[in-house]
Amino acid sequence: MTVELICVGTELLLGNIVNTNAAYLAEKCAGLGLSCYFQTVVGDNEERLSQVLRTAMERSDIVILSGGLGPTEDDLTKETAARVCGRHLEMHEESRKAIERYFAAKGVEPTANNWKQAMLPEGAIALENHNGTAPGVILELTGAKVVLLPGPPGELCPMFEESVEPYLAGLTSQVICSRTVKICGVGESRAETMVKDLIDGQTNPTIATYAKTGEVHIRVTAGAQDKKEAMKLIKPVVKELKYRFGNDIYTTEEDTTLEKAVADLLQANELTVACAESCTGGLLAARLVNVPGISDVFKTSVVTYSNKAKKRLLGVKKSTLQKHGAVSQETAEEMAKGAAAQLKADVAVAVTGIAGPDGGTEEKPVGLVYIGCHVKGKTTVKKYQFSGNRNRVREAAVSAALALLRSCILEYFSKVTFGSKE
Amino acid sequence: MTVELICVGTELLLGNIVNTNAAYLAEKCAGLGLSCYFQTVVGDNEERLSQVLRTAMERSDIVILSGGLGPTEDDLTKETAARVCGRHLEMHEESRKAIERYFAAKGVEPTANNWKQAMLPEGAIALENHNGTAPGVILELTGAKVVLLPGPPGELCPMFEESVEPYLAGLTSQVICSRTVKICGVGESRAETMVKDLIDGQTNPTIATYAKTGEVHIRVTAGAQDKKEAMKLIKPVVKELKYRFGNDIYTTEEDTTLEKAVADLLQANELTVACAESCTGGLLAARLVNVPGISDVFKTSVVTYSNKAKKRLLGVKKSTLQKHGAVSQETAEEMAKGAAAQLKADVAVAVTGIAGPDGGTEEKPVGLVYIGCHVKGKTTVKKYQFSGNRNRVREAAVSAALALLRSCILEYFSKVTFGSKE
Numbered sequence: 001m002t003v004e005l006i007c008v009g010t011e012l013l014l015g016n017i018v019n020t021n022a023a024y025l026a027e028k029c030a031g032l033g034l035s036c037y038f039q040t041v042v043g044d045n046e047e048r049l050s051q052v053l054r055t056a057m058e059r060s061d062i063v064i065l066s067g068g069l070g071p072t073e074d075d076l077t078k079e080t081a082a083r084v085c086g087r088h089l090e091m092h093e094e095s096r097k098a099i100e101r102y103f104a105a106k107g108v109e110p111t112a113n114n115w116k117q118a119m120l121p122e123g124a125i126a127l128e129n130h131n132g133t134a135p136g137v138i139l140e141l142t143g144a145k146v147v148l149l150p151g152p153p154g155e156l157c158p159m160f161e162e163s164v165e166p167y168l169a170g171l172t173s174q175v176i177c178s179r180t181v182k183i184c185g186v187g188e189s190r191a192e193t194m195v196k197d198l199i200d201g202q203t204n205p206t207i208a209t210y211a212k213t214g215e216v217h218i219r220v221t222a223g224a225q226d227k228k229e230a231m232k233l234i235k236p237v238v239k240e241l242k243y244r245f246g247n248d249i250y251t252t253e254e255d256t257t258l259e260k261a262v263a264d265l266l267q268a269n270e271l272t273v274a275c276a277e278s279c280t281g282g283l284l285a286a287r288l289v290n291v292p293g294i295s296d297v298f299k300t301s302v303v304t305y306s307n308k309a310k311k312r313l314l315g316v317k318k319s320t321l322q323k324h325g326a327v328s329q330e331t332a333e334e335m336a337k338g339a340a341a342q343l344k345a346d347v348a349v350a351v352t353g354i355a356g357p358d359g360g361t362e363e364k365p366v367g368l369v370y371i372g373c374h375v376k377g378k379t380t381v382k383k384y385q386f387s388g389n390r391n392r393v394r395e396a397a398v399s400a401a402l403a404l405l406r407s408c409i410l411e412y413f414s415k416v417t418f419g420s421k422e
Numbered sequence: 423m424t425v426e427l428i429c430v431g432t433e434l435l436l437g438n439i440v441n442t443n444a445a446y447l448a449e450k451c452a453g454l455g456l457s458c459y460f461q462t463v464v465g466d467n468e469e470r471l472s473q474v475l476r477t478a479m480e481r482s483d484i485v486i487l488s489g490g491l492g493p494t495e496d497d498l499t500k501e502t503a504a505r506v507c508g509r510h511l512e513m514h515e516e517s518r519k520a521i522e523r524y525f526a527a528k529g530v531e532p533t534a535n536n537w538k539q540a541m542l543p544e545g546a547i548a549l550e551n552h553n554g555t556a557p558g559v560i561l562e563l564t565g566a567k568v569v570l571l572p573g574p575p576g577e578l579c580p581m582f583e584e585s586v587e588p589y590l591a592g593l594t595s596q597v598i599c600s601r602t603v604k605i606c607g608v609g610e611s612r613a614e615t616m617v618k619d620l621i622d623g624q625t626n627p628t629i630a631t632y633a634k635t636g637e638v639h640i641r642v643t644a645g646a647q648d649k650k651e652a653m654k655l656i657k658p659v660v661k662e663l664k665y666r667f668g669n670d671i672y673t674t675e676e677d678t679t680l681e682k683a684v685a686d687l688l689q690a691n692e693l694t695v696a697c698a699e700s701c702t703g704g705l706l707a708a709r710l711v712n713v714p715g716i717s718d719v720f721k722t723s724v725v726t727y728s729n730k731a732k733k734r735l736l737g738v739k740k741s742t743l744q745k746h747g748a749v750s751q752e753t754a755e756e757m758a759k760g761a762a763a764q765l766k767a768d769v770a771v772a773v774t775g776i777a778g779p780d781g782g783t784e785e786k787p788v789g790l791v792y793i794g795c796h797v798k799g800k801t802t803v804k805k806y807q808f809s810g811n812r813n814r815v816r817e818a819a820v821s822a823a824l825a826l827l828r829s830c831i832l833e834y835f836s837k838v839t840f841g842s843k844e
Binding site (some may be wrong): 012013014015016017019020023024025026027028029030036037038039040041042043045052055079188189190192193199208209210211219275278279280281282283284285286287288290292293294295298299300301302303304305306308309312313337343353356357358365367385387388389390391392394418 | 437527714
């Protein structure tokens with residue numbers, strides 16, 4: 001069964017707001033096992049909206065529209081949909097009363113145009129709006145089902161979950177489930193090459209790779225009659241991926257980020273961590289502090305941007321800086337060691353590099369980064385060459401630092417498994 | 423002249439990611455005076471992409487596609503567009519060399535599928551990609567111009583600004599110019615109220631307000647025959663805005679961010695700065711380090727997440743923490759003073775707050791943040807109550823800290839003007 005999304009609003013066409021409704025509805029529909037092949041954005045314009053709606057109704061089983069149900073003259077989604085579907089608008093008594101109650105509760109007089117919102121296409125299913133005045137609408141036509149939802153996410157999301165999701169679930173017999181295997185420290189091309197035979201050979205489950213900064217996510221998706229059956233199809237593929245990528249997999253949990261996986265590993269091993277950052281300027285510490293409850297293991301960190309700060313706060317030797325420079329294997333090593341000692345942490349990560357746009361030389365180009373990781377007495381330093389602008393270099397360095405931190409801890413405690421909860 | 427956007431990617435149809443590219447491109451196109459009536463999202467599927475592209479080419483003058491230029495088999499935007507436009511793909515020597523250089527710089531061997539990215543439609547204009555391996559493409563057909571851009575925002579945005587924006591600007595006879603007045607420390611509603619009469623009264627130039635975290639941008643846009651004429655229309659409106667908002671305007675320069683304005687102010691007054699962060703965990707320092715050349719004024723910073731770290735690194739008194747707590751006026755003040763003294767900086771900013779989701783109480787709810795700012799002996803502390811999730815609270819706190827830092831320096835050096843280069 002196919003679904004198609006139409007988001008209505010000039011502010012989307014002008015780029016004033018990001019279309020979070022489309023992402024929300026798409027994810028919900030995918031979870032219901034509906035195939036979504038098209039999303040369209042169109043303005044509050046009757047002719048163009050009619051054109052888009054007709055096309056959608058021809059090629060999809062369900063069409064969900066959002067936006068344009070407000071009380072103003074600009075809002076014409078309902079009027080247009082009614083016309084395209086050949087239905088008249090009529091006053092919907094319950095919706096009229098709901099609007100009356102809504103304004104009474106606020107102690108405000110409704111304006112004349114508010115009553116327009118209680119006019120619904122004849123024969124429509126009305127969807128109650130507990131967070132605003134525009135009721136939603138489901139129109140059941142012979143060809144397609146048309147669902148109209150209000151645009152504000154605070155109204156759309158609760159209405160979808162309360163009324164539309166159960167309605168749509170009743171229409172389909174199939175369930176779609178997916179599992180994401182998240183990998184760090186392996187490039188996208190290499191990851192893809194490593195699973196190409198699996199991708200080529202499979203139709204259900206399907207396997208797809210997504211590149212994130214410093215990470216690759218592999219999503220395994222299966223359709224079946226029920227969740228149990230779908231998970232049964234997914235399981236052997238996830239097992240095979242675990243075999244192929246081993247410790248490079250940092251999680252198979254949907255909600256777990258790389259920093260969360262690192263935080264879990266630190267917490268499980270009761271290790272405190274400190275960062276000593278130069279070019280990343282605090283971004284690495286901030287990524288760790290993204291994780292709620294990090295205070296168990298994260299106490300303090302420093303940004304040592306100048307040489308003086310590296311000497312004073314981390315005890316990096318003057319001679320090291322003079323001989324090898326601030327961006328060097330040797331400085332990264334002393335920064336990591338110094339951070340562990342000075343900040344009294346079990347584990348320390350140090351980042352020093354040239355983020356650009358200036359400061360690069362032939363020998364040490366922009367994008368060169370050294371990351372040092374000290375775990376209970378042992379220090380590992382790795383050299384990286386990132387590309388892109390200042391921001392990209394810094395973000396890539398942060399992801400690489402988290403990946404290196406993770407692998408150094410795993411190496412130290414080689415008995416610990418890789419954080420998957422299976 | 424009309425433009426239409428097609429974003430290609432299964433991850434958009436599945437709702438795995440939010441379509442920020444569409445918002446970015448739409449805003450840019452609106453700024454160029456192009457009318458955008460449709461945006462479409464379609465998957466990596468040849469038939470459906472062809473269908474969508476044909477429709478777009480029939481009804482719009484310019485079609486911009488993003489995504490699907492990667493090296494994998496799934497990526498087929500270029501192949502499909504070439505077929506729809508009746509062009510063969512051929513090896514583009516310069517792009518091939520660029521890919522070679524990209525991998526050589528990384529010290530990594532390209533895989534076979536990487537060369538696919540150097541195959542371009544015959545007669546196409548190639549757009550260099552300085553942040554990845556996929557070149558962009560412009561196809562000039564009799565009916566429409568088709569522009570292909572890579573999907574990752576870190577590649578798409580720089581390529582658009584460098585190559586596509588000037589190209590599109592050359593196609594229109596009218597020149598659209600705009601000037602953005604950037605304001606910090608004033609809420610959106612208040613800013614909007616302050617300019618409502620200007621917005622209501624104007625058609626050319628138009629005035630629009632945009633809310634960013636902790637900032638409001640007011641964009642003044644005018645269309646005219648040439649740039650000089652357009653700027654003549656814009657100038658009196660900008661002057662009026664400067665009169666109304668005064669020192670709350672941190673810049674009228676397009677490229678100047680709040681952190682850049684703060685960095686300029688520090689540099690102009692030869693002041694070094696240090697940060698002492700608790701809940702923001704390094705984000706504030708990282709925002710300042712975003713600014714290239716910050717090393718003149720930014721030497722060092724600390725993240726003092728635990729009470730112990732606040733005492734040891736900043737000299738916050740044990741009694742202060744016991745009596746008032748870590749999130750208090752008094753602790754923020756001692757953190758700021760301590761950072762200036764311990765890190766030997768002229769100016770210091772301290773942030774302490776409750777980012778959530780846990781840790782809030784009735785007296786000190788999630789979102790409560792104290793920011794202290796110490797400028798050459800004088801310390802100012804302000805209390806804030808932010809809303810939203812952990813991330814939103816932290817980002818709002820960073821923006822507020824930059825705004826407070828700016829206003830404290832301005833107050834101290836009241837002779838200094840507000841950083842506009844006019």
